[in-house]
Amino acid sequence: MNNTAVARARSFPLVLVTSSIAKKFVMALTGFVAFGYVVGHMIGNLQIFIGQNQINAYAKALHSMGPLLWLVRGFLIVCIVLHIWLGAQLRIENWVARPDGYARKKSLKTGLPARTMIWTGALIFAFVIYHILQFTVRSTDPRFEELFDTLGRHDVYSMVILGFQNIWISGFYIVAVGLLCFHLSHGIWSMFQSLGWNNKRSERWLQGFAWIFASVMFLGYISIPIAVLGGFLKLPGGVAL
């Protein structure tokens, strides 16, 4: 079994970006990290419903982690970069593998989420850039820098409400989160398949679980802009518009 294909040097870190299956492993693992972040971020965000004090204290706690915060951010950035890089690379390879398409082609099992992963992924990335500029860098709205609560903490609560009171920003956010959950409805079960943690029996459960999880996350995320637009979450007294 000593043929040239095996003989080709396949040292460890390199194989992760050269072999098709190893690339899928990296896609699954980095996707899992991003998925974990998205779940944690939603739980963090939902604290806004507990009240201004809770969410501001949570934000303060995160920011007081100092270097640890940057360690986590760095790890996330590395994962996202790998996910995008390999995702794009695999997509291009797969286009190249079928240079001429069919005049007629019927899809029997696949769905829209699976076929649009690269596009939903690209749009999610564009949204993430905007989202970071809006709420982390706070460069889209000059008012955000001047919001402080009575304890002198940065007033995240008012910032989110001010941001989402703009129907266009809320609308964009809802669409983007929808695309994210669409992406996840395929991604959540696919990572199990790619890592080999799937068989004929688990398949239906994993796919069902992915849909339910993605739907719950969608509802969780959009509840905030909807609550703001619906007037359920209001600016506290003393914050001038």
Place this chain on the structure above:
Amino acid sequence: MKLTLHVWRQKSRDDKGRLEIIEANNVSTHMSFLEMLDVVNEDLIAKGIDPIHFDHDCREGICGMCSMVINGVAHGHQKGTTVCQLHMRYFNDGDHIFIEPWRAKAFPILKDLVVDRSALDRIMRAGGFISVRTGGAPDGNAIPIPKDDAEKSMDAAACIGCGACVAACPNASAMLFVAAKVSQFAYLPQGRVEREKRVSAMVAQMDAEGFGSCTNHYECEAVCPKEIPASMIAKMNREYCRALKKETCGESAKSWAGA
């Protein structure tokens, strides 16, 4: 019944190729799809036109030679059958039928519907065997194999290597084929000896041939004439993970990738 066929005609590997309309008259509902093409070809030959070239051999659904995409579905819309086992009774008088070859960079079209599938042979040659003489058939139960494993191995071994999985896959990936060929051995004690080398070599060859990679569309399992499940690909991924671990950490490494 009368049918209008839209057939892919391509003179040679380098020809551009095009869909041509060919009328099929006097088609009996008892014919198989290939017999229908035989009748059409008799007609074409009588008229002095080059007949439609297509691959075929056993015509009983076990050899894996026949290969055409019929109305956008590899092997036609009848589930779990090859083209030769697809009968004309599933079509209606006046139907338009689109007949195209398998399309993938790794399967160059030789003529009309005939494609070169030797890429699959080269993947087999890379590791799809066990490298000891096995002699004649051993006595039953001389090597005890759990029934469950024997069944799974047989399910994988049902693959006839027709390439429909590649044709149906939006990425022209051969992973269902490779998964079946890796798994048929990986489930059995005789095959486990070389399991890591095998999966590693076959996947490397698969990549070198220019096949795409799996993005879990499951189109392959929908068209597979032997109904091999796409979850078999997860088995191959497990095997690959194991091989990667062994190659990286050496022989002494404890296996964590599962059996």
